[in-house]
Amino acid sequence: MSISSQLGKSFGRTNAERVNGMSSRGKTLSRLATGAMRYVVQIAIVGVCGMASAQNLAYDEVAEWIQPPNSGMLGSVSSIYPDAEGNLWIAERCGQNSCVGRDGLAPVLLYDPSGRWVRGFGEGLFVWPHGIYVDADGNIWVTDADGDGQRGHQVFKFSPEGDILMTLGEAGVAGTAPGQFNGPTGVVVAPNGDIFVTEGHDPDSNNRVQKFSPDGEFLASFGGTGSGPGEFIVPHDIAMDSRGRLFVADRDNNRIQIFDQDGVFLDQWHQFGRASGLFIGDDDTLYVSDNQSNAARNPGWERGIRVGSSRDGSVAAFIRDPAFDPGNSAATGAHGLAANATGEIFGAEVGAETVRKYVRR
Secondary structure, three states: OOHHHHOHHHHOOOOOOOOOOOOOOOOOOOOOOOOOOEEEEEEEOEOOOOOEOOOOEEEEEEOOOOOOOOOOOOOOEEEEEEOOOOOEEEEEOOOOOOOOOOOOOOOEEEEOOOOOEEEEEOOOOOOOEEEEEEOOOOOEEEEEEEEOOOOEEEEEEEOOOOOEEEEEOOOOOEOOOOOOEOOEEEEEEOOOOOEEEEEOOOOOOOOEEEEEOOOOOEEEEEEOEOOOOOOEOOEEEEEEOOOOOEEEEEHHHOEEEEEOOOOOEEEEEOOOOOOOEEEEOOOOEEEEEEOOOOOOOOOOOOOEEEEEEOOOOOEEEEEEOOOOOOOOOOOOOEEEEEEOOOOOEEEEEOOOOEEEEEEEO
8 A cells, every 4th residue: 555545635635965975985784684673763744844743653664674785785875766576776886985996896786675685787887876767668777976087977778687778978978068967866767768867966067957769869958057947956866757747856956846848847846855866656655855954954954754745745744864963964864765566665875875664554
């Protein structure tokens, strides 16, 4: 049962990196799945201010549920996405917070639903894996949001077996021309095969969305640097709802912006916090991670995961980041996130170098 089914009445109401939690390099993950160990994480109904007004719902966090990959090291986990079978695809940074110097490690990892590592690929291809997406055909898309002169600033399309099916962008080039990228962050594919890529991980980057045909031909772009409607400062992720609308995590503007597929601005929402990661379920449940709000960047807001509706913008639930400190400038909590068909939530954490799993009590 989806969370919007459980909270349908709430959804029906209108209610109104490079700060990335730099992790220690080469940290070895020794946490093995123990299955039974859990502890309670309170989930709260929230209003537009993002502060808890009640705590009448609860999730359990499943502790130590995810195994390390065959390398023995799980580094900074940037993003996560489920496939049709309920498996989880993870983009992580080669056992540290960068794949530079770690060409022998695979940053694209497949886990089964229980948290058991299955396989990985992508060795030697990436500098700083960032966004991950699984399309309707089961292909895996991964963005590389940095470059080292030879690699980076590209988007890769892989088969589930790891074969490269398509690349977008010019390897190692942080460009401004159509079809070039400077820090691509997220990717989503429309039902007709059109490809949308957000780019601009740094505030002074391109700050735009580029649109490509199913065969990778550049079609159009929209956006630009600024804080007005249709402008961006660090468009950090992108997702699509059942109506085909594009949701962009406009992180440094503390909002989500909504567009049609021609780039026409439709709306902007501030009630989900300083959005880093976005995921929209088949039932239009909207999951948003905020791992950067603090007293300076987004005063009065707490970090955590907000759950609501992409249909009307209502916010139904909030899972606090247990490490939140309003005076902390480093990122903590979920950077990217996803949910499966049963409503389990998975938070990909850069600083903690793990994936947290939350299940409804």
